[in-house]
Amino acid sequence: MAAITAADVNKLRQMTGAGMMDCKKALSEADGDFEKAIEILRKAGQKVAAKRADNTTSEGIVLIQVSENGGNGKLVALACETEPVSKVDDFKNLAQAIIEVAVAQNPASTEELLGLALADGRTVQETITELVGKIGEKIVIAAYENVTAEQVVSYIHSNGKLGVLVAFNHVQGTDVAEVGKDIAMQIAAMKPVAVNKDQVDASIVEKELEIGREQARAEGKPEAILDRIAQGRLEKFYKENTLLAQEFVKDGSLTIAQLLEKTQKGLTVTEFKRISLS
DSSP: OOOOOHHHHHHHHHHHHHOOHHHHHHHHHHTOHHHHHEEEHHHHHHHHHTTTTTTTEEEEEEEEEEEEESSSSEEEEEEEEHHHHTTHHHHHHHHHHHHHHHHHOOSSSSSHHHTSTTSSBBBHHHHHHHHHHHHHHHEEEEEEEEEEESSSEEEEEESSEEOOOOOOEEETTTOOOOHHHHHHHHHHHHOSSSSSSGOOHHHHHHHHHHHHHHHHHTTOOOGGGGGHHHHHHHHHHHHHBBBBGEETTTEEEHHHHHHHHHHHHTTTEEEEEEEEOO
16 A cells, blocks of 8 residues: 655645545545545545535525626526635635636536536536535535526626526617616516516416415405406516516606616517525
8 A cells, every 4th residue: 555645645635625634535545546536535525415415505606797798698606505615715716617617618508517627627517526525515506597688787786695687678779787787686676576477487377366366265255256356466466576567666656667668669678587595
């Protein structure tokens, strides 16, 4: 068996960032072979990841990058279990590396993003797994969003854990940066479920109708009119929970649809993404 020196352990620590005892154990197991030791550390990370698979990841960081021409925005939310880990340089640097490779390679999905190689040749997934092994806490890409439109506007809340991308079409040369930021902040605060009622998921519509019927029934309303009452309450739900129908928080005399029309005739929001880690 090869003799494992303190210099060897330190070298492996510099290469991987893993703890001293973990590095010493991995080198001993690998009989001094650094490549095998790194593989052992990665496998240890995989074991940690599996062990903590059910743990809640409600901390982390949301990063957004919008292209220079404003036509594309990418959002990456890297999540962990505790706030201190979200502030560690290794964690923040990994989040930055992930969004940079997303911008460079334009993956279509989270799964594709996880398979991309970072600067050192390791994939995003391998790097996450290794950091899990080093930190001992579950780390995941909680969200990856890729939005394209005539103009994309972004917003990140001051806590760094909530991000919004808004896609605008029919801009017609208008500078929508200011109104776009207002609408992004509206989305952050008011949590609309869709752009308009036509985009509300059918399961949500049915749930709201059922709630409306049950509320009316509990109020003693006749069975024959429960559906009509429920439909009326659904319309109220649409007004409060779909973006274009919501009152503008800065001016309650306008809906978001009216604000857009006032800014530029025909201006509209085609989609938005709101990601929160809390």
